[in-house]
Amino acid sequence: MGRSSSSNNGFVGKNHDPEMGGIEPTSLINDVVQNYAWRNMNVQVKDRVTGDALSILADTNGIVHAGEIIAIMGPSGSGKTTLLNAIAHRAAAAKATTTGDRLANGQVANLQRIRDLSSYVEQDDALIGSLTVRETVDFAAGLSLPSSFSKTARLRRVDDLIASFGLQDQSQTIVGTPIKKGLSGGQKKRLGVCSRLVTDPKILFLDEPTSGLDSTLSYEVMNYIKKIGRENNLIIIASIHQPSTATFTLFDKLFLLSRGKTCYFGSISEARGYFDRIGYTMPSEVNPAEFFLDLINTDLVKEGDDVVARVKDITAKWLESSEAANINQEIDAVVAKAHVPGSSVPQLSSIKVQKPDSWTIPLVLLQRSWIKSYRDIVAYGIRIIMYLGLAILMGTVFLRFSPTQEYIQSYINAIFFSSAFMSFMAVAYVPAYLEDQATFVKERANGIVGPFSFMLSNFIIGLPFLFLITLLFSVVEYWLTGFRASGTGFMTFIMWLFLDLVAAESLVVLVSSVFPVFVVALAVTAFSNGLWMCVNGFLVPITILNVFWKYVFHYIDYQAYVFQGMMVNEFKYRTYSCATSGEGQYQCSYPSSLNSGGLVAGVDVLRTYDINPNVQGMWVGIMVAIIAVYRLLGYLALRFKL
Ligand SMILES: Nc1ncnc2c1ncn2[C@@H]1O[C@H](COP(=O)(O)OP(=O)(O)OP(=O)(O)O)[C@@H](O)[C@H]1O
Numbered sequence: 005m006g007r008s009s010s011s012n013n014g015f016v017g018k019n020h021d022p023e024m025g026g027i028e029p030t031s032l033i034n035d036v037v038q039n040y041a042w043r044n045m046n047v048q049v050k051d052r053v054t055g056d057a058l059s060i061l062a063d064t065n066g067i068v069h070a071g072e073i074i075a076i077m078g079p080s081g082s083g084k085t086t087l088l089n090a091i092a093h094r095a096a097a098a099k100a101t102t103t104g105d106r107l108a109n110g111q112v113a114n115l116q117r118i119r120d121l122s123s124y125v126e127q128d129d130a131l132i133g134s135l136t137v138r139e140t141v142d143f144a145a146g147l148s149l150p151s152s153f154s155k156t157a158r159l160r161r162v163d164d165l166i167a168s169f170g171l172q173d174q175s176q177t178i179v180g181t182p183i184k185k186g187l188s189g190g191q192k193k194r195l196g197v198c199s200r201l202v203t204d205p206k207i208l209f210l211d212e213p214t215s216g217l218d219s220t221l222s223y224e225v226m227n228y229i230k231k232i233g234r235e236n237n238l239i240i241i242a243s244i245h246q247p248s249t250a251t252f253t254l255f256d257k258l259f260l261l262s263r264g265k266t267c268y269f270g271s272i273s274e275a276r277g278y279f280d281r282i283g284y285t286m287p288s289e290v291n292p293a294e295f296f297l298d299l300i301n302t303d304l305v306k307e308g309d310d311v312v313a314r315v316k317d318i319t320a321k322w323l324e325s326s327e328a329a330n331i332n333q334e335i336d337a338v339v340a341k342a343h344v345p346g347s348s349v350p351q352l353s354s355i356k357v358q359k360p361d362s363w364t365i366p367l368v369l370l371q372r373s374w375i376k377s378y379r380d381i382v383a384y385g386i387r388i389i390m391y392l393g394l395a396i397l398m399g400t401v402f403l404r405f406s407p408t409q410e411y412i413q414s415y416i417n418a419i420f421f422s423s424a425f426m427s428f429m430a431v432a433y434v435p436a437y438l439e440d441q442a443t444f445v446k447e448r449a450n451g452i453v454g455p456f457s458f459m460l461s462n463f464i465i466g467l468p469f470l471f472l473i474t475l476l477f478s479v480v481e482y483w484l485t486g487f488r489a490s491g492t493g494f495m496t497f498i499m500w501l502f503l504d505l506v507a508a509e510s511l512v513v514l515v516s517s518v519f520p521v522f523v524v525a526l527a528v529t530a531f532s533n534g535l536w537m538c539v540n541g542f543l544v545p546i547t548i549l550n551v552f553w554k555y556v557f558h559y560i561d562y563q564a565y566v567f568q569g570m571m572v573n574e575f576k577y578r579t580y581s582c583a584t585s586g587e588g589q590y591q592c593s594y595p596s597s598l599n600s601g602g603l604v605a606g607v608d609v610l611r612t613y614d615i616n617p618n619v620q621g622m623w624v625g626i627m628v629a630i631i632a633v634y635r636l637l638g639y640l641a642l643r644f645k646l
Contacts, residue, residue, distance in 0.1 A: 108207075398481050487574055572617050
């Protein structure tokens with residue numbers, strides 16, 4: 005998302021597109037948002053135990069000015085993430101009700117405006133392990149900068165940012181996968197922030213940007229963030245857990261929370277004086293962050309020390325303090341100023357957000373998935389090896405069949421197994437899809453990628469890979485087994501197997517979109533494929549399958565059409581010789597019109613399974629429809645559920 009502004013709508017834009025004669029195409033300067041405030045922010049949930057309404061964030065107010073960086077601090081469970089999410093207009097907690105105003109330049113900012121103006125870096129920001137540092141930042145830029153932004157300007161911004169975060173020497177290093185080490189923890193954190201900043205946000209929300217890092221690395225990461233925030237006049241709001249003294253002093257303001265209530269909000273330099281005034285004197289030579297946290301940490305119960313009473317006292321004193329009153333006045337003042345006719349305050353309604361063209365996002369996603377797929381040996385290479393192994397296994401078990409009647413049942417078994425087993429193995433796609441979906445969820449929450457672009461690119465990028473698997477499997481298995489030896493027969497087999505795999509993978513996408521939890525998605529996909537196997541007409545011919553399974557499930561079973569299609573491909577065009585007795589009599593075990601000539605017509609085998617040999621075109625159409633429905637339902641699940 006590239007934000008542009010023009011002088012005639014009140015914004016002094018330095019971020020114009022290069023083609024439009026802008027001054028600094030790569031600059032991230034914030035000249036749009038002068039301040040960001042939140043007023044009467046409350047979050048209520050239904051208590052997990054009692055089911056009663058429970059307040060987890062009570063009446064918080066705050067204001068941050070351009071160029072400032074603030075720390076939201078509090079003991080574990082005090083509501084830091086809840087507050088950060090609430091002010092960033094995200095779901096504050098599961099099934100929470102959030103009330104209150106978010107104000108940018110004193111004007112109420114709705115979700116879209118906040119998405120336009122800000123980026124949110126989550127604690128476990130999903131970086132793609134197989135991409136290099138430069139690719140990570142460049143793809144983030146490609147997904148959000150307007151198409152009018154030239155490639156040269158984009159790459160300049162990418163390289164400048166990488167250098168600002170001290171990652172220039174790692175620019176060609178991959179982030180890191182389970183089998184190939186890449187960046188260190190601190191470098192990954194820096195890259196996470198860097199790839200969100202490239203989209204040119206004016207406000208940056210950071211959820212525990214130093215979690216998992218030691219104090220030296222935490223300082224390093226925050227120092228980079230502070231520097232870039234200062235240089236570009238950004239508003240940075242970060243929740244942080246137990247910073248060292250050095251890290252703590254990098255922040256301009258502190259928001260101290262305990263049990264969802266404000267204990268202090270104001271400049272870091274004045275915090276000590278404030279607590280001294282209300283009766284809590286900080287000893288010298290102590291880490292101030294530690295002192296404040298110990299003061300309000302209700303989990304640390306020491307003998308003779310009533311922390312709960314102390315927190316009540318601190319939160320009550322805050323509400324009565326002149327500091328709290330000043331914040332409210334300051335917020336009222338920016339609101340009033342914004343509404344003065346002819347005010348010089350930039351108006352939110354006139355911000356023009358330029359996004360990439362609608363076709364650019366799926367294209368960038370495709371390019372990113374393509375790099376990921378050929379580099380990520382775990383997600384793709386291992387699956388190819390598995391399918392090849394399966395082909396060799398099945399080809400050697402069902403080895404060199406010949407067109408005689410004793411092989412008829414084995415042919416049918418081989419057809420069933422080829423399709424059913426391959427569909428079943430699609431569960432191996434669950435982890436890779438869930439990983440992509442996690443990236444999507446984060447990009448979507450930042451307003452970058454929509455469910456349609458994600459679903460479309462996921463579908464397209466899967467096709468060549470599935471075709472490759474189909475081809476490798478068929479080349480090995482089809483000829484080892486000895487199916488009908490004809491080019492058309494082979495190509496038709498490939499077509500059915502390909503449709504089978506596309507449908508099976510679409511089912512994985514649907515199930516994993518509805519249940520985005522690994523074990524659940526795995527169990528539901530495996531169960532569904534088991535069900536499709538049972539009712540596809542092989543284990544129990546359709547003629548005797550009970551009506552419930554037949555009418556409720558059989559006709560929507562993609563495996564049924566693949567099984568029937570492959571059966572027709574093998575049996576429609578072939579005859580099988582009967583056995584002969586010692587006296588030269590034919591002994592045919594399948595009743596067939598050709599029995600008198602010592603043969604079984606393949607079409608008569610089809611008849612015993614009630615398979616019509618002349619409607620393959622319709623089955624292909626049904627397969628395409630099933631795939632489309634799976635994808636559509638997957639899209640709807642992403643659109644409305646996640
Ligand atoms: N449904 C609920 N019932 C009861 N308590 C809840 C519910 N939902 C959230 N909470 C509580 O709200 C509080 C705020 O959680 P939050 O994650 O914002 O805290 P935090 O300060 O970010 O914690 P941490 O530092 O451990 O990440 C927690 O104490 C949590 O247990």
